[in-house]
Amino acid sequence: MQMYDTLTYPFQLPDLDYPLGVLEPHIEARTMEIHHGKHHAGYVAKLNAALEHYPDLQSKTLTDLLRDYTSLPEEIKKAVINNGGGHANHTLFWQVMSPDGGGDPSGSLAEMINETFGGFSSFKEAFASEAATVFGSGWAWLSLDQDGKDLHVGHTPNQNSPLLENHIPLLGIDVWEHAYYLQYQNKRADYIEAWWNVVNWDKVAELYNEPARS
Numbered sequence: 001m002q003m004y005d006t007l008t009y010p011f012q013l014p015d016l017d018y019p020l021g022v023l024e025p026h027i028e029a030r031t032m033e034i035h036h037g038k039h040h041a042g043y044v045a046k047l048n049a050a051l052e053h054y055p056d057l058q059s060k061t062l063t064d065l066l067r068d069y070t071s072l073p074e075e076i077k078k079a080v081i082n083n084g085g086g087h088a089n090h091t092l093f094w095q096v097m098s099p100d101g102g103g104d105p106s107g108s109l110a111e112m113i114n115e116t117f118g119g120f121s122s123f124k125e126a127f128a129s130e131a132a133t134v135f136g137s138g139w140a141w142l143s144l145d146q147d148g149k150d151l152h153v154g155h156t157p158n159q160n161s162p163l164l165e166n167h168i169p170l171l172g173i174d175v176w177e178h179a180y181y182l183q184y185q186n187k188r189a190d191y192i193e194a195w196w197n198v199v200n201w202d203k204v205a206e207l208y209n210e211p212a213r214s
């Protein structure tokens, strides 16, 4: 059971679990305010608008809408990919950040990261490299592969969710300019470096340890 499995139409903008300014100095309150209150809210509104006249799709979870996107009506497919992806990606993004974040992962997630990438610093390098080299707008991800066992680092363009490839996203960084431009301008690398200080590894481990992976 992942966090998108309980989300259905009409979709709602989730509240943040923390005040806007608590991720400072790494991410400023003004960026959080616009990012959550305008950008994320916009994806939710457009996703609802796309599904408004499709009652048979309104009972589908966000997970199923994205995983089964090939079966969506052609006229709303792109809108669901973009805005459903935007809703899923940002819902995760707020939760994998915390004012108590940073540091290293622990437990079975840490063991798997070491096994897969040859150590935490090698993982960070690979992930940051994906984030730095996304051309234009997109996301870098740590996800579980289709079998739910193997960890994978990669990136997606635009608001494409790893769910489109049947991957389970565990950790994602938004590298759209709206995520950092007010504070970091064109210095995406500085934003990525600062972002590690707010990563909520407890939440990432919780997602990794979710028992039901279908």
Ligand code: MN3
Residues within 6 Å of the ligand: 035, 039, 090, 174, 176, 178, 179
């Ligand atoms: Mn964003």
